[in-house]
Amino acid sequence: MNQSIQNPSSSATFPPPCLSSASRIPKSSLLFPRAISTSQRICRCIGVQMDACVNSNVPKNSVVAKYSSGWSEIQSSNLKQSLNKYSLPLRALFTSKNQDVSSKPLVGDEKIGVLLLNLGGPETLEDVQPFLFNLFADPDIIRLPRLFRFLQKPLAQFISVLRAPKSKEGYASIGGGSPLRRITDAQAEELKKSLCEKNVPAEVYVGMRYWHPFTEEAIEQIKRDGITKLVVLPLYPQFSISTSGSSLRLLESIFREDEYLVNMQHTVIPSWYQREGYIKAMADLIEKELEKFDNPEKVVIFFSAHGVPLAYVEEAGDPYKAEMEECVDLIIEELEKRKINNSYTLAYQSRVGPVEWLKPYTDETIIDLGKRGVKNLLAVPISFVSEHIETLEEIDVEYKELALKSGIEKWGRVPALGCEPTFISDLADAVIESLPYVGAMAVSNLEARQSLVPLGSVEELLAVYDSQRRELPAPVTVWEWGWTKSAETWNGRAAMLAVLVLLVLEVTTGEGFLHQWGILPLFR
Numbered sequence: 401m402n403q404s405i406q407n408p409s410s411s412a413t414f415p416p417p418c419l420s421s422a423s424r425i426p427k428s429s430l431l432f433p434r435a436i437s438t439s440q441r442i443c444r445c446i447g448v449q450m451d452a453c454v455n456s457n458v459p460k461n462s463v464v465a466k467y468s469s470g471w472s473e474i475q476s477s478n479l480k481q482s483l484n485k486y487s488l489p490l491r492a493l494f495t496s497k498n499q500d501v502s503s504k505p506l507v508g509d510e511k512i513g514v515l516l517l518n519l520g521g522p523e524t525l526e527d528v529q530p531f532l533f534n535l536f537a538d539p540d541i542i543r544l545p546r547l548f549r550f551l552q553k554p555l556a557q558f559i560s561v562l563r564a565p566k567s568k569e570g571y572a573s574i575g576g577g578s579p580l581r582r583i584t585d586a587q588a589e590e591l592k593k594s595l596c597e598k599n600v601p602a603e604v605y606v607g608m609r610y611w612h613p614f615t616e617e618a619i620e621q622i623k624r625d626g627i628t629k630l631v632v633l634p635l636y637p638q639f640s641i642s643t644s645g646s647s648l649r650l651l652e653s654i655f656r657e658d659e660y661l662v663n664m665q666h667t668v669i670p671s672w673y674q675r676e677g678y679i680k681a682m683a684d685l686i687e688k689e690l691e692k693f694d695n696p697e698k699v700v701i702f703f704s705a706h707g708v709p710l711a712y713v714e715e716a717g718d719p720y721k722a723e724m725e726e727c728v729d730l731i732i733e734e735l736e737k738r739k740i741n742n743s744y745t746l747a748y749q750s751r752v753g754p755v756e757w758l759k760p761y762t763d764e765t766i767i768d769l770g771k772r773g774v775k776n777l778l779a780v781p782i783s784f785v786s787e788h789i790e791t792l793e794e795i796d797v798e799y800k801e802l803a804l805k806s807g808i809e810k811w812g813r814v815p816a817l818g819c820e821p822t823f824i825s826d827l828a829d830a831v832i833e834s835l836p837y838v839g840a841m842a843v844s845n846l847e848a849r850q851s852l853v854p855l856g857s858v859e860e861l862l863a864v865y866d867s868q869r870r871e872l873p874a875p876v877t878v879w880e881w882g883w884t885k886s887a888e889t890w891n892g893r894a895a896m897l898a899v900l901v902l903l904v905l906e907v908t909t910g911e912g913f914l915h916q917w918g919i920l921p922l923f924r
């Protein structure tokens with residue numbers, strides 16, 4: 401792959417305005433053992449990330465990451481994988497030979513669309529189980545070994561039915577459904593207004609991964625509206641395989657099969673946690689909440705991020721943890737500039753299932769802080785920009801209760817960003833800055849279908865992501881062949897799983913061996 405960068409010629413478009421500020425280069429996050437060029441720094445600071453800009457005299461394996469203080473060390477191989485995988489859309493754009501992005505008008509006759517990707521949430525209690533089914537049926541959430549892929553849907557059915565009562569309780573306690581759709585729609589509306597004020601008229605669409613309006617519905621509307629340029633913007637500040645990755649994978653499959661979309665120009669903003677506007681907006685919210693404490697300087701700032709299974713980071717190279725840590729560093733730097741020098745910590749919440757998730761866990765950390773005599777805690781939800789069940793129920797109710805029991809005397813919580821104007825305006829800037837690059841990789845329908853030439857950024861992003869991605873261990877696997885203890889254990893578990901699935905299928909469909917043999921139903 402061509403590793404050199406060909407700067408588009410016009411200073412008006414390269415580097416885009418967001419790249420030019422040195423202040424965006426995080427001070428403490430990554431150490432590069434070899435000299436790093438300006439272009440590398442420029443790429444790094446918008447999340448294109450370093451490997452996008454690596455040139456031939458920097459060996460790939462020379463990338464080492466180590467946080468200067470506080471955080472645990474990140475394995476260089478994981479970081480390298482992450483940099484490789486997620487930097488592609490803009491690498492493709494920088495190396496595109498066919499089109500000079502500087503000569504293209506931002507809007508012109510084009511109809512611009514912005515597709516906001518988000519998770520989606522059940523709107524009523526009846527929606528909870530089918531919503532959970534959609535979530536667990538996603539192979540980016542539960543990845544089974546190839547041999548067991550056929551069990552994905554029965555397993556999703558099984559887990560969703562088992563989990564639904566607990567989830568329903570949670571949703572009932574926050575008013576009977578998720579506020580996510582309402583908030584995301586409001587963000588879309590505000591983003592549209594902000595783009596218009598910045599002289600970039602655009603339609604903004606919402607595509608949810610697991611509930612209405614589904615991504616497929618948004619795409620249908622985009623086609624009906626005749627959009628010619630699309631900016632894909634996942635509403636997750638940090639990239640994870642399980643969130644933005646999953647939505648982009650879905651989008652890729654939709655694009656691949658559609659005449660209209662194959663030809664539509666698009667680009668993806670894979671993550672944007674490092675943008676100045678976002679960091680400032682987060683710092684503003686924290687500063688404001690700190691003022692509500694009697695002694696603001698004594699408050700421990702507690703960043704709580706949604707967790708992911710550890711294997712995502714360690715086996716599959718998910719950049720989520722690295723991005724999260726860097727994001728916290730940037731917010732802390734911004735606070736320090738404002739002379740706010742509080743202690744802080746980062747922990748991961750909301751784990752599901754039996755496998756190990758990213759640590760430290762939020763609940764254990766709260767207990768630990770209590771034991772260490774911390775009296776004032778300010779919780780900052782960091783992985784998501786809307787209020788949702790995990791802020792309104794898990795943080796506001798469960799963790800608050802735990803904190804008070806653990807000896808914390810005063811508890812506060814920073815609200816999610818929602819429609820906060822600095823944040824929305826920054827999202828609008830991110831969209832505008834990406835426009836010169838939209839479609840730089842688009843190829844004709846014919847080429848795309850005949851030679852598997854990448855369709856554009858979504859596919860390009862995922863192709864590399866897949867080519868380097870090792871198989872994620874399933875929630876409970878790593879298979880060993882032979883008559884080993886592990887094999888016995890896993891064979892046993894697989895057999896139990898198969899029996900359970902068959903039982904569930906029998907009970908739900910009313911057909912199967914037990915019915916044939918007259919064992920079920922038990923009571924006629």
Ligand SMILES: C=CC1=C(C)c2cc3[nH]c(cc4nc(cc5[nH]c(cc1n2)c(C)c5CCC(=O)O)C(CCC(=O)O)=C4C)c(C)c3C=C
Binds near residue numbers: 519522540707789
């Ligand atoms: C960055 C944010 C998120 C990551 C990473 C993430 C990974 C992840 N989530 C689950 C399982 C569940 N998530 C659920 C709800 C949920 N998840 C996120 C965000 C991230 N998930 C949000 C914003 C929400 C709430 C949506 C809402 O309705 O308000 C749920 C359902 C709720 C519950 O039962 O607890 C599950 C289950 C996994 C397994 C995972 C990584 C593999």
Ligand SMILES: [Fe+2]
Binds near residue numbers: 706750
């Ligand atoms: Fe989740």
